[in-house]
Each structure stands twice: as structure tokens, then as C-alpha cells.
Amino acid sequence: MPNPNFRRWTSDDISILKKMAQTHPMAQIAEQLGRSPSAIAFKAYEMRLTLKMHRYNTQGPCVDPGPAGFDWTE
Numbered sequence: 001m002p003n004p005n006f007r008r009w010t011s012d013d014i015s016i017l018k019k020m021a022q023t024h025p026m027a028q029i030a031e032q033l034g035r036s037p038s039a040i041a042f043k044a045y046e047m048r049l050t051l052k053m054h055r056y057n058t059q060g061p062c063v064d065p066g067p068a069g070f071d072w073t074e
Contacts, residue, residue: 007035009043021049 013033020029021044029051030037044051 014043014047017043017047018049021051022054025053026051 013035016033017029017040020032024032026037026040030040033040041051
């Protein structure tokens, strides 16, 4: 027997998920779409879409310090 709480994913739902992925927390995406966080996670898994948010460097360019203990001035 079908689950009465089941709601099919529309193309609008999928496009919203794609736009919000990696820029918004999963809880916020779930609230926006009116679905549970586990439903969001499962659909993202099916679509091979990552939900990990990108962290932006606010301290300027990253400088590679090189191997530990190595000094170029010597």
C-alpha cells in the first residue's frame, strides 16, 4: 500500500535543491521545500549531488608554507 505522506519530487523542487546545495544548510533547504532533512539527503544522494557547504577564505590568498622545517634563505 502506498505511503500517504509520500510526495513526488517536481522539477521545481529539484531545481531549488540544485541551486541551494553547497550554499545553504540542509535544514534550510528542507524547510524551503517542506521536506525532511533525510528526504533532502536521500534525493541529493540519488542525484550524486553534494550538500557540503563551501567555506570561503576571508583572510586573503592562501600561502603554502612548504615542507616543515625547510628554509629557503639558507
